[in-house]
Amino acid sequence: MEDLADYRREIDEIDSQLIPLFERRMDVVREVARFKKARNMQVLQRDRERVVLDKAVARLRDPGYAAEAERFMNAVMAISRAAQRRDIGGALPREAAPLTGKVGYYGAPGSFSEQALADYFGEDRERTACAEFEDVFTALRDGEIDYGVLPIENSSTGAITRVYDLLGGYGFFIVGERRLRIHQNLVGVAGATLDTVRAVYSHEQGLEQSSRFLAEHPGWEQAVFHSTAESARLVAASGDPAKAAIASERAAALYGLEIIAPAIENSRHNATRFIVIGRALAPAGADKVSLAFSLDNESGTLYNTLRHFADRRINLVKIESRPIPEELWSYRFYLDFEGDVDSDDVRGVLAEISAGAKDFRLLGAYRSDRD
Numbered sequence: 001m002e003d004l005a006d007y008r009r010e011i012d013e014i015d016s017q018l019i020p021l022f023e024r025r026m027d028v029v030r031e032v033a034r035f036k037k038a039r040n041m042q043v044l045q046r047d048r049e050r051v052v053l054d055k056a057v058a059r060l061r062d063p064g065y066a067a068e069a070e071r072f073m074n075a076v077m078a079i080s081r082a083a084q085r086r087d088i089g090g091a092l093p094r095e096a097a098p099l100t101g102k103v104g105y106y107g108a109p110g111s112f113s114e115q116a117l118a119d120y121f122g123e124d125r126e127r128t129a130c131a132e133f134e135d136v137f138t139a140l141r142d143g144e145i146d147y148g149v150l151p152i153e154n155s156s157t158g159a160i161t162r163v164y165d166l167l168g169g170y171g172f173f174i175v176g177e178r179r180l181r182i183h184q185n186l187v188g189v190a191g192a193t194l195d196t197v198r199a200v201y202s203h204e205q206g207l208e209q210s211s212r213f214l215a216e217h218p219g220w221e222q223a224v225f226h227s228t229a230e231s232a233r234l235v236a237a238s239g240d241p242a243k244a245a246i247a248s249e250r251a252a253a254l255y256g257l258e259i260i261a262p263a264i265e266n267s268r269h270n271a272t273r274f275i276v277i278g279r280a281l282a283p284a285g286a287d288k289v290s291l292a293f294s295l296d297n298e299s300g301t302l303y304n305t306l307r308h309f310a311d312r313r314i315n316l317v318k319i320e321s322r323p324i325p326e327e328l329w330s331y332r333f334y335l336d337f338e339g340d341v342d343s344d345d346v347r348g349v350l351a352e353i354s355a356g357a358k359d360f361r362l363l364g365a366y367r368s369d370r371d
């Protein structure tokens with residue numbers, strides 16, 4: 001067996017080739033930053049990164065190193081992106097102010113998302129309903145809408161995890177948020193009462209947020225439907241006093257339904273936070289930043305990421321973790337924190353996190369909606 005010193009000499013020799021190559025690569029990466037800055041392009045180029053990873057794996061002599069080669073190139077590209085962000089500085093692609101154009105929202109006319117849209121953009125804004133969460137994302141991708149409005153978290157039931165997963169998957173930005181007090185109501189056709197109702201339709205959020213009221217009526221069938229507004233529409237179309245929906249007052253009025261029981265939500269403080277998504281970052285003036293990343297499943301990686309916020313006295317307001325289905329027991333973290341994306345501290349923290357994490361993405365910078 002060779003001596004440890006011999007192995008280390010060999011590693012030194014390899015590194016003596018690796019580091020000059022790394023330096024050459026970084027020089028080119030910084031040229032690319034100039035190119036991107038001139039064309040207002042995003043730093044992260046997900047498709048290109050996939051190509052780089054595939055090529056790295058294809059070049060291996062021993063395919064047993066595929067996962068390690070991917071991690072190695074992921075780390076290299078994270079370092080490239082951090083350097084490019086430093087170089088590009090404030091030149092992130094931004095929306096023009098004010099936010100004009102057509103807006104898509106989750107649900108149907110009368111949904112809480114439509115209410116949030118009307119609050120944010122005004123009642124007169126041209127809008128289109130999207131039946132499923134993902135429909136908002138695909139409409140934005142296909143240029144059918146300029147912005148989308150969806151719920152992201154409820155004060156009683158927590159994160160709307162599907163929306164987090166879609167945000168992670170599509171490359172869009174959060175450009176704004178709206179918080180709404182949510183009153184759920186049991187609504188039905190004229191003549192429907194607590195005694196005639198046999199089945200209650202709503203989005204699972206509507207049912208969940210009203211679970212205590214529903215528990216008082218154990219004989220009722222609970223049917224999960226697309227959205228609270230779609231449920232109201234269904235009940236109105238049925239004309240059946242045995243069917244009721246859990247929906248907003250706005251939806252009841254729109255579909256000509258009566259309120260059988262008002263404000264049936266479990267918590268007096270029931271509120272939902274909605275996000276406005278767009279294809280580029282919001283105009284300047286944001287005071288809240290959202291980002292996403294994943295980490296190696298090793299001791300201290302989360303601590304080493306979060307400590308940058310404490311070191312810079314930045315207030316972290318929310319953290320959510322979601323499983324990455326392709327990687328067993330791996331998680332993507334979603335963070336919201338207070339700060340101006342153009343400030344030195346926020347730029348610094350973004351550079352520190354993107355250098356240490358995998359799949360780093362700036363999800364948005366926007367004006368927070370405070371109570």
Ligand SMILES: O=C(O)C(=O)C[C@]1(C(=O)O)C=C[C@@H](O)C=C1
Nearest residue numbers: 032043044045048049077080081
């Ligand atoms: O190809 C680019 O756009 C680059 O900036 C280079 C590079 C890389 O390091 O290979 C860096 C960041 C991008 O997300 C993709 C690839």
